[in-house]
Amino acid sequence: MNPFYHRARFLKSAARLSQSPPDSGIEVAFAGRSNAGKSSALNALCGQKSLARTSKTPGRTQLLNFFELDDERRLVDLPGYGYAKVAESIKREWQKTLANYIEHRQCLRGMVLLMDIRHPMTEFDRQMLDWNTHQGLPTHILLTKADKLKSGAGKNTLFQVKKALHEHRDITLQRFSALHKEGIDECHRVLDIWFELKSETED
Ligand SMILES: Nc1nc2c(ncn2[C@@H]2O[C@H](COP(=O)(O)OP(=O)(O)O)[C@@H](O)[C@H]2O)c(=O)[nH]1
Ligand SMILES: [Mg+2]
Known part of the structure; x- marks a missing residue:
């Protein structure tokens, strides 16, 4: 448990x-397909019930939502991408906003990319990973809703995705379940590094 993130x-x-x-301080962005579990993960990581609105209607979050941790540090909820029921023109507009943010935001230090553990590495996910690699942006993947798979199947998916990414040095990944509160500490540790937070025990 890391109470720092509870201040969000x-x-x-x-x-x-x-x-x-x-555009100052440090930002970490959260991205993923609509319905991947982004809002639920943000809520779980920040120990809050409704920080980021979870919604049963995918594709609702169409804005960049900024959450403040302290004067220097922010989490950013990026628009969920790839929701089929949205008009092409709107999709293109979101993509432009996303690409623009990733390319031009100086304070962007890392991205947490969420993928449903049952459907990892979609075309959109690959595109995002390509952008990030191109930009030299470190990426941490959360394989979400890990509670939906038996532990053996979950491990296998983790292994397969790791294998697919073995050439990318700046990409790490883990299992995550907002429902079972699994993987929160592991993700906090990655965020701590990006946010340049030293754990007290290190001093
Ligand atoms: N079983 C399970 N369901 C989850 C988990 N996280 C999210 N969900 C469900 O997945 C759906 C989409 O979640 P949401 O957080 O709104 O996804 P977003 O569109 O990426 O922000 C909702 O019905 C959530 O209840 C999880 O860890 N386990
Ligand atoms: Mg959401």
């Missing part, structure tokens, strides 16, 4: 990069 509070939403908070 909603700061603002931005439909475009120009509406974002000043």
Whole structure:
């Protein structure tokens, strides 16, 4: 348990990069297909019930949502991508906003990319990983809803995805379940490094 993340509070939403908070300090972005479990993961990681609204209607989060941890550090909930029922023109608009954010945001230090453990590495996920590799952006993958698979099947998926990514040095991954609160400490440790937070025991 890391109480630092429990301080997260909603700061603002931005439909475009120009509406974002000043580009200073450190940001870590959360991305993934709609319905991958992004809002649930953010809530679990921050020990809050409704920080990021979880929704049964996928594709609702169309904005960049900024959450403040302290004056220097923010979490960003990126628009869920790949939801089929949204018009092509809107999808293209979101993609542009996403690409723009990843390419131009100086304070962006890392990305947590969420994939449903039952459907990992979709075309959209691969595209995101390619962008991140191209930008030199470290990425940590959460294989979400791990409670939906038996432990053997889950381990196998973890192994397969690891194998597919073995050439990418800046990509790490883990199992995660917001429902069972599995993998929270492991993810906090990655965030701690990106946010340059030293654990007290290290001093
Ligand atoms: N079984 C299970 N379901 C989950 C988990 N995380 C999210 N879900 C469900 O998956 C659906 C989408 O979750 P949500 O967090 O809104 O996904 P988002 O669209 O990526 O923000 C909801 O019905 C959640 O209840 C999990 O760890 N385990
Ligand atoms: Mg959401």
